[in-house]
Amino acid sequence: MSTNLTLAKARPRQQDHPLWFLVPALVVLVVFFFVPTLFNFVYAFTDWSSFKSAINFAGIDNFTSLFSNGTLLNSLKVTLVYAVLVALFQNAFGLGLALLLERDTRVNRAVRVAFFIPVIMSALAVGYIFQALLKPDGALNGILGALTGADVAIPWLGDTTWTIVVVAVVHAWKWMGLSMLIYLAGLKTINEDVLEAARLDGANRWTMFRAIRFPLLAPAVTFNVATALLGSMNGFDIVQATTEGGPGGTTELLNIFIFRTFGQGLFAQATTMSLVLFLLVTILAFPVIRFLRKREDVL
Amino acid sequence: MKKPFRYAPALVAAAALTLTACSDPGAGTGDTGPVDWPAQDADLSGTTLTVWAAQNSNTVPDSVIAGFEELTGAEVEVVTIPDPYEQGVQTKVATGDMPDLAFWQPTASQLTALNAKQHLQPLDDAPWLDAYKPELRDITGILDGTRYAALITTPAVEGVYYNKEVFAANGITETPADWDAFLQTARDLEGAGVTPFHEMAADRWGTQWWVQVQLADAAADGLWDRVNTREELFTDPTIQGAIDTYQGLIEEGLFNEDIKTATFEDQGAALLAGDAAMVVQVNSFFGQLQSLAETEELNRKIGFFPISPSGNTGTFIPDQSNALVAFKTGDADRESAARQLLSYWMGDGYEGFVNAQSTVSLQSDVETPADVPEALLSVSDSLGTAVGSMQASAIANPDLYLYLADMIQGTKTPAEVAEATQAQFDELAKAQGAEGF
Structure with missing residues (x-):
């Protein structure tokens, strides 16, 4: 035993895990994460564009011209509205599905898989499929027409007020399987004794859900709301495939605006916008996660 | 772990080095003097040329390429850049990736967007220019007095x-x-x-x-x-x-x-x-x-x-399917071969090209094929007096x-x-x- 101890002393941690073992991982981290992020900050203060080869320092020029232009603020507003809508729908759908499919029957298992499939589908493919379904002469209007017996030609993706809701529902539809899975896992962790006690006290299903099960789901809610909210602020693919930011710019997320600006060859400005998006997500992430974690104190 | 920051100076140095290298990766070669135009049938065995095309123009060069490969022994590869084409090409060129030739909108704004002076070969003394119908010769493809694009079909x-x-x-x-x-x-x-x-x-x-x-x-x-x-x-x-x-x-x-x-x-x-x-x-x-x-x-x-x-x-x-630009790739042989392909395209290969494409001819000596629809003939007739x-x-x-x-x-x-x-x-x-x- 004493020999072992001496050995352990003679070979401190640093020797069996020398720090340079970290180098490969660190190189990957620096090259693919650290440097690009840093460049994202640096290029925002330059005049990098496709029009000339030199890159000069431009101070806060990009920021002033972006904020004096209404398009950026509009895109920020659209992005926030979109994120909130997606978070609402995705969690409502996910929680609903989890409660419906909670029991481990054979049918439920199969249905869970079915609802999870959209999560692993390509977002662009989902977008294009919904774009075809939601056209004025698309399948959805066809079905509605057959049911009502009248000719239905609702432009689901052509309304300057409601299209953002429709697109948020599509986004939520794609990701609701993931929320469902996490809520299912959350439901499984609830102690059966607690539920048993509630039943003995005569609680009905609704009271059980409202007073016991939902509060105990707090960690799952934290994860789902945070990922849905912050993830959809980085949304691009589904909206690009369905509306490309239209009609009338009402679904132009910041990422679509960035894509458009980059395509114009204004690389520095596009970088500035992605920096703004990064800051926005960061600023929003802290209070949201803090608030949600606070709810977990009941546990 | 007494000195957790032992490697920090090295890291900082590495990051600083990376940052000092923070110049445009697209910065390329400077201007070159006047160029020679090789004969259309000069031997090019062993040379491979890359042509970038969009989804709606990637079959346009087929007949020309077949003829050129047969005549010179060169190999020509058409690479389709996905839509939006212009954005894709601009981004690639900005990061230093370029083909020998590419379909490109021959307008001043789009040539500027590609940083023509830096990246494109001037085509000022190209051998085919006199073959154009006079009113179409200088209609487009020119930026600040230098010709950078070869017009192949009617804008x-x-x-x-x-x-x-x-x-x-x-x-x-x-x-x-x-x-x-x-x-x-x-x-x-x-x-x-x-x-x-x-x-x-x-x-x-x-x-x-x-x-x-x-x-x-x-x-x-x-x-x-x-x-x-x-x-x-x-x-x-x-x-x-x-x-x-x-x-x-x-x-x-x-x-x-x-x-x-x-x-x-x-x-x-x-x-x-x-x-x-x-x-x-x-x-x-x-x-x-x-x-x-x-x-x-x-x-x-x-x-x-x-x-x-x-x-x-x-x-x-004009749009991207109407014209081609040749890039300064830095490889003199391939640059010359790219010019040769353009010479052939607008030279001996042009008649076969307009017939294969059923398109209106830009050249006085090459007849427009009979199967071109009337509306397109009206379009091309209006070109002579059209404004930009x-x-x-x-x-x-x-x-x-x-x-x-x-x-x-x-x-x-x-x-x-x-x-x-x-x-x-x-x-x-x-x-x-x-x-x-």
């Missing part, structure tokens, strides 16, 4: 495609000779219960033609030169007036009812079926019609006339179409369209270092 012209049968059924025998007559024809047709115009605001990009054709006279008078130096703005009466007129015509009810949701495909189908009498569009619209009907039916049904405020002046807008579009003559290409589509959707007023366009134009011009911005 698109913005003008009016009309349904001949609808015109005939309503007793219209002559096509309108100026803007007023054009609107009178539309109002007569509307009075007779026909939808005069079709627009596709859901796909957005076609909306700008209506504004641009109204600017044809001003363009002939140097409008875009003044816009390029900020002497005249989009918000000034000329361009603002064209936007207002467009909005007025829409409000007057001269357009299709589903203008907000109609797409490019709908537009072609509507004109062909006679649901609308006229469409202001460019050549790619005719391509769309060709996918819906045979040449015989198109000759019978569809005609084309250019329109401008004072008469029938067309507004030309915004894309062809302005130094930047703002998203005018997008703002006009917003106007049709009701989220922007005509005044806001002009303001947004001008603001974006200012940004692009400033990024180019244009004077006055």
Whole structure:
């Protein structure tokens, strides 16, 4: 035993895990994460564009011209509205599905898989499929027409007020399987004794859900709301495939605006916008996660 | 772990090094002197050339490439860059990746966007230039007095495609000779219960033609030169007036009812079926019609006339399928081989090319094939007198179409369209270092 101890002393941690073992991982981290992020900050203060080869320092020029232009603020507003809508729908759908499919029957298992499939589908493919379904002469209007017996030609993706809701529902539809899975896992962790006690006290299903099960789901809610909210602020693919930011710019997320600006060859400005998006997500992430974690104190 | 930051100085040094290397990776070679043009049939065994093309132009070079490979022993590879093509190419070139040749819109704004002076081979003394029909030789492809693009097919012209049968059924025998007559024809047709115009605001990009054709006279008078130096703005009466007129015509009810949701495909189908009498569009619209009907039916049904405020002046807008640019790759042999391929394309290979493509010939000595539809011949006839579009003559290409589509959707007023366009134009011009911005 004493020999072992001496050995352990003679070979401190640093020797069996020398720090340079970290180098490969660190190189990957620096090259693919650290440097690009840093460049994202640096290029925002330059005049990098496709029009000339030199890159000069431009101070806060990009920021002033972006904020004096209404398009950026509009895109920020659209992005926030979109994120909130997606978070609402995705969690409502996910929680609903989890409660419906909670029991481990054979049918439920199969249905869970079915609802999870959209999560692993390509977002662009989902977008294009919904774009075809939601056209004025698309399948959805066809079905509605057959049911009502009248000719239905609702432009689901052509309304300057409601299209953002429709697109948020599509986004939520794609990701609701993931929320469902996490809520299912959350439901499984609830102690059966607690539920048993509630039943003995005569609680009905609704009271059980409202007073016991939902509060105990707090960690799952934290994860789902945070990922849905912050993830959809980085949304691009589904909206690009369905509306490309239209009609009338009402679904132009910041990422679509960035894509458009980059395509114009204004690389520095596009970088500035992605920096703004990064800051926005960061600023929003802290209070949201803090608030949600606070709810977990009941546990 | 007593010195957790032992490696920090090294890391900082590495990061600093990376940052000092923070220059444009696209920065390439400087200017070269005059170049030689190899004979079209010079041996090129062992040379591989890469041509970048878009999804709608990647089969265009097939016949030429087959002939060139046979003649010279070179290998030519066509690489399709996914849409949006221009953005894809710009991004690749900006990061230092370039082909030997690429399809490219030969306009001043797009050549600027590619940083032509830095990245493209000048084609000033190309051997085929004298073969062009004289009025087409210098129509486009030139930036600051240097030629960078080889025009291979007729540039698109913005003008009016009309349904001949609808015109005939309503007793219209002559096509309108100026803007007023054009609107009178539309109002007569509307009075007779026909939808005069079709627009596709859901796909957005076609909306700008209506504004641009109204600017044809001003363009002939140097409008875009003044816009390029900020002497005249989009918000000034000329361009603002064209936007207002467009909005007025829409409000007057001269357009299709589903203008907000109609797409490019709908537009072609509507004109062909006679649901609308006229469409202001460019050549790619005719391509769309060709996918819906045979040449015989198109000759019978569809005609084309250019329109401008004072008469029938067309507004030309070359696109990426009309021209090629050759890159300065830094490899002298491949640069020379790229020039040789262009010489062949516009030389011995040109007749085979226009026949294979059934397209209008740009050269006096090469006949246009007999199976080219009549409407396309009218388009090409109007080219000689056509004036440059915004894309062809302005130094930047703002998203005018997008703002006009917003106007049709009701989220922007005509005044806001002009303001947004001008603001974006200012940004692009400033990024180019244009004077006055």
